[in-house]
Amino acid sequence: MLRLLLVQFGLDQDRLELAWISAGEAEKFSTTINGFIDRIIELGPSPYRLEGKSVKEAVSV
Amino acid sequence: MSEKIKIAIAQGATCSGCDIAILDLDVDLLKLFEVADLTFAPILTDIKFKDVEAMKDGEITLTLYHGAVRNTENEYVAKLLRKKSKILIAYGACAAFGGIPGLANVTTRENIMNTVYEDTASTVNPEHVRPQTKYVTPEGHKLELPELFEEVKTLDDVVDVDYIIGACPPTREMNVQLLQVILDFVSGKGELPPKGMILACERTLCEECPREKPEKVYVDEIKSVDYTELDPEKCFLEQGILCFGPATRGGCDSKCINVNMPCRGCMGPTAAVMDHGASMLSAFSSIMKISGTETEIPEEEIAEFMKKLRDPLGTLYRFTLPKSLLKRVVKEQK
Numbered sequence: 361m362l363r364l365l366l367v368q369f370g371l372d373q374d375r376l377e378l379a380w381i382s383a384g385e386a387e388k389f390s391t392t393i394n395g396f397i398d399r400i401i402e403l404g405p406s407p408y409r410l411e412g413k414s415v416k417e418a419v420s421v
Numbered sequence: 422m423s424e425k426i427k428i429a430i431a432q433g434a435t436c437s438g439c440d441i442a443i444l445d446l447d448v449d450l451l452k453l454f455e456v457a458d459l460t461f462a463p464i465l466t467d468i469k470f471k472d473v474e475a476m477k478d479g480e481i482t483l484t485l486y487h488g489a490v491r492n493t494e495n496e497y498v499a500k501l502l503r504k505k506s507k508i509l510i511a512y513g514a515c516a517a518f519g520g521i522p523g524l525a526n527v528t529t530r531e532n533i534m535n536t537v538y539e540d541t542a543s544t545v546n547p548e549h550v551r552p553q554t555k556y557v558t559p560e561g562h563k564l565e566l567p568e569l570f571e572e573v574k575t576l577d578d579v580v581d582v583d584y585i586i587g588a589c590p591p592t593r594e595m596n597v598q599l600l601q602v603i604l605d606f607v608s609g610k611g612e613l614p615p616k617g618m619i620l621a622c623e624r625t626l627c628e629e630c631p632r633e634k635p636e637k638v639y640v641d642e643i644k645s646v647d648y649t650e651l652d653p654e655k656c657f658l659e660q661g662i663l664c665f666g667p668a669t670r671g672g673c674d675s676k677c678i679n680v681n682m683p684c685r686g687c688m689g690p691t692a693a694v695m696d697h698g699a700s701m702l703s704a705f706s707s708i709m710k711i712s713g714t715e716t717e718i719p720e721e722e723i724a725e726f727m728k729k730l731r732d733p734l735g736t737l738y739r740f741t742l743p744k745s746l747l748k749r750v751v752k753e754q755k
């Protein structure tokens with residue numbers, strides 16, 4: 361539901377991830393986090409961070 | 422007999438439901454006018470902006486400002502009345518949290534202009550004519566229209582606000598309470614409440630809801646009021662309906678619940694909450710009954726289940742979008 365909401369706000373749905381990892385699954389933890397970081401870097405800064413630019417510029421992303 | 426205090430009712434981006442709510446005091450208004458003179462009140466009196474400009478700072482004892490701040494005129498009125506008033510109250514959900522006009526933050530000013538002046542089915546505007554905010558007529562008259570802001574703001578985004586009264590509109594009982602505070606203050610019997618106070622319960626609506634609260638609530642299927650027959654006795658959450666009660670302040674006498682409609686959150690969030698919609702989202706999703714253990718729930722099943730909540734943004738932020746953490750939508754819709 362949070363994902364649906366964030367998409368409505370204009371954020372790409374890949375910016376939200378939920379993973380269930382126990383303290384003993386170290387490798388899964390680092391792969392998940394690194395994969396997520398790569399995805400986010402690809403997506404670029406959040407449209408909400410484009411402060412200083414006019415809203416119009418931010419919206420045309 | 423001591424001199425009457427001056428009061429005013431100012432408008433922002435409003436539907437004027439709050440003006441009607443004040444008038445619904447009907448006979449009790451006589452008590453008000455025994456101690457107060459209504460000065461600026463566009464819907465009731467003919468006093469102009471220049472008359473208010475001519476008043477001394479703080480000459481008006483109390484102003485109720487209703488409506489959101491959506492254009493330059495709304496902001497001008499807010500700043501003018503703040504200057505001329507001792508006490509300024511953000512009256513109604515729009516002034517307090519943004520209200521329904523606040524939902525315009527899902528779009529942009531340009532989209533709004535395009536829709537209004539071109540895209541609607543009955544509009545013919547091949548030359549893309551737009552209204553001008555400044556125009557000098559051939560005879561030399563200067564005409565002005567307010568400029569629309571890029572986003573909707575609340576009253577306390579533009580001026581210092583003394584008190585807040587939420588609800589859409591404030592109920593008669595809330596108005597009677599407000600009236601009593603005014604009367605007590607004028608007669609010297611009572612003091613003003615501490616600044617920043619909101620006229621509402623500290624607790625949520627669930628406390629005062631007359632319906633029986635079940636031990637456990639599980640939502641089998643999310644339902645919507647427009648296609649569900651509503652049971653007048655059961656808790657709405659039990660019926661799968663998203664009722665804003667758990668996340669919203671009480672103090673409105675559960676008026677909506679009493680006519681078999683779920684709460685929509687117009688009294689705003691409790692003090693402990695930063696974001697009204699997120700608070701309700703959290704409460705509602707915590708009672709979802711989805712099969713399987715936490716690690717096994719198939720993504721598709723969850724998606725199907727959640728789809729039944731049409732328009733999460735509009736439902737969760739119906740009255741409080743400008744006060745939410747994200748405040749507005751960033752990408753263009755469609």
